[in-house]
Structure formats: C-alpha cells, structure tokens
Amino acid sequence: MQQSAVEAVIRGLKRAGVTLVCYLPDSLFKELYPALDADPDIRTIQVTNEGEGAAICGGLFLSGQRAALVMENSGLRASVEPLSRMGLGAGIPVVMLMSYRGDMGENNWWAVPHGITMEPILKALRIPYTVEREEADIEQSIVNAYELAYSSYYHTAVALSGSIVR
Amino acid sequence: MKRFDCMTRLATRLSDELVILSLGASVDEWYNAAPHMREASLFQQQLGCVTPQAFGLAVGLPERRIISLDTDGGLLFNLGILATLGNEQPKNLFIVVWDNEQYQSIGGPKTHTASGRVDLAGIARASGIDHAYTATTLEEFDAHCEAGLKADVPYVVVAKVSGTVQPEIKRKHSDGREDKYIFVRHVEKTEGITIMGPSEHN
Numbered sequence: 113m114q115q116s117a118v119e120a121v122i123r124g125l126k127r128a129g130v131t132l133v134c135y136l137p138d139s140l141f142k143e144l145y146p147a148l149d150a151d152p153d154i155r156t157i158q159v160t161n162e163g164e165g166a167a168i169c170g171g172l173f174l175s176g177q178r179a180a181l182v183m184e185n186s187g188l189r190a191s192v193e194p195l196s197r198m199g200l201g202a203g204i205p206v207v208m209l210m211s212y213r214g215d216m217g218e219n220n221w222w223a224v225p226h227g228i229t230m231e232p233i234l235k236a237l238r239i240p241y242t243v244e245r246e247e248a249d250i251e252q253s254i255v256n257a258y259e260l261a262y263s264s265y266y267h268t269a270v271a272l273s274g275s276i277v278r
Numbered sequence: 279m280k281r282f283d284c285m286t287r288l289a290t291r292l293s294d295e296l297v298i299l300s301l302g303a304s305v306d307e308w309y310n311a312a313p314h315m316r317e318a319s320l321f322q323q324q325l326g327c328v329t330p331q332a333f334g335l336a337v338g339l340p341e342r343r344i345i346s347l348d349t350d351g352g353l354l355f356n357l358g359i360l361a362t363l364g365n366e367q368p369k370n371l372f373i374v375v376w377d378n379e380q381y382q383s384i385g386g387p388k389t390h391t392a393s394g395r396v397d398l399a400g401i402a403r404a405s406g407i408d409h410a411y412t413a414t415t416l417e418e419f420d421a422h423c424e425a426g427l428k429a430d431v432p433y434v435v436v437a438k439v440s441g442t443v444q445p446e447i448k449r450k451h452s453d454g455r456e457d458k459y460i461f462v463r464h465v466e467k468t469e470g471i472t473i474m475g476p477s478e479h480n
Binding site: 176 | 298331336337339365455458465472473
C-alpha cells in the first residue's frame, strides 16, 4: 500500500470514531498494520484468528466504543461462525476492512479461493459491502460502513483492491 | 462439585460487574443463581466467542470488572484467545471455565478434557496467563473468585464440575436479540453512556 492509502484508511477509521483495531496481519495491508500500531488514538490487538477478532470487536461494541476488524479477505471465512451468531442471533455489529485477495489481477494461485468465496459469503450473510479500487474513495467508504452498521446493528464490510493494495 | 453451587457462591460476590456467558444449561442456571445480575449478564450462544467478547468489553470499559463464564467446549473451540490474553494482560477480566468434560447441552458427548490428559489451566499458564488454576472443591472455587475479582492481571479458574443440571429452575424466555438490548441498556444506565442511540430522524 502507498503511504497515502494507509493515511486514508486511518483518516476514515478516525472519522468513524474507531478506537480499537483487531487484526491478523496479511501481505497486502502490510504497511497498514505498523501504522495502526503507531497511532496514538487507536489501540491495536493482534489476534490468533479472525473469528476471535470479530468476537473481540463485538464485545467492544457492547462498551460503546467502536472497533474495526482488519484482515485479508480469507479471514472472512474464518469469521463466518461468530459473525453469523453475533449478527443474526443478537444484532451485534462488526465492521470489517479487508484486503481483496483473488480479485482480477491476482497472480498467486493460493489466493484464488479468496476471490471466489468473498462476495458469495458476504451475500450469504446479507452483509452490505463496498469494493474500493480508488484511493480517493477509501475514507468516505469507511465512514459509510460505520453509518450503516450503526443504523442496522448489523455487519458491514469494505474490501480494498486494485491499485490501492498493489 | 456442582456448577449451580459454584454459581451461587460467585453470585454473592457480585454487584456492579458485567458478565458474558456461554450457551447451554449454564444459561438457565446463571439466570437463577444470580437473579440480581440478569440485566448485567449477556447470554451468548456460540462456542469460542464468550471470552473474546468479554475481553473486548473489558478493553472498552477498563474501570469495570468483566467476568467471562466460559466452558470447556467453548474454550477448546478457540484456545488462541488464551495467547491473546497472555500478551494483552487485561487488568479487569476474570474468567471462569465450567469444565464438565462434556458437551452437555446436546446430551453429554465427551470433550477433550474428559481424557484427563488435557489441562485447560495449564494451557492458560503456558499462554502467559500466570494466574490460572483448577478448582475441584467449592472452597477452592470460592477462594479463586475472591482473588480473581480483585486481581489486576487476567485470572482464570477452571472449575471441575459434574454434568448435573440444577432441576426445576425457571427458564429464561428472552432470545439473543432481546438479551442484547437488556444488556446494552444496563451498560448505558450504569456507565452513563450511549451505545445504541437515536437515528438522525424519527
């Protein structure tokens, strides 16, 4: 990621009122994680799998603070169970920011499943999402994801792709 | 050692804490063992999420004591949270693991702790949670509750309990969605904050 895209993500998170980011590091966002770690306004918690991160974010929601789950889109698959239970069973929202592995232009065979499964899983869970490929749209897209999540009390997601992460 | 008796002991120590607990028969038992804590308890339905949710709540409310009532099956579903807690060292999180060595709510198939080889408190200690203990008597459990509720490091007590369920107790009628609203409104009232506020327009 370019430094300017990293800054756009952090601006969006801050405008949305995010105070905690749970993440499992991935390669496409590799410049983002240390920037989040270094930001004095955002606490970061590295988790052992993305489902655990989703549950921690859900717990933070119950405190009145705002969290983000940041991950590669493969993490969506690891999060399906807690997302389903919290979102559909209790109405506890989690906002996700994920790198879009497996999108057009992908040059790793192992990332192909991530591209094939991401959008069908989001649709199966009825999770509203946007796919951003332009840096200029990142900040507002993140803010929008929080607006809807806190109106619906349901999950939303933003996937970053294209030149943002390449 | 009966889980319900442990719950009754723990309940007498609680007043303004917040509790997140697991699924199954322990839900109705806690509902009856701690009637004064009903609004302060979030009854959740998933394996592997109870302690992570309690940790998230503890991060958001660092001045409030948060209690996770997890289970052997639930903790085994995501042992990774122990490593996360070992590194994060929350000062306000007390974790009870009801270890009945079985998946009780579906009829009692054994969990991995039933072999006697798998030690959840030992796993917790090896994950960096220095205060992780196993309790096999009510007196031991009660002593760990006293210590765990005032500890300024994460504290785990694995309560080895029988598979019996307290008979003739009142069932909780609310679902997960109603439980969440009850819990959130309680947190809002007691913390003086807004969690689920009004829309822009009515």
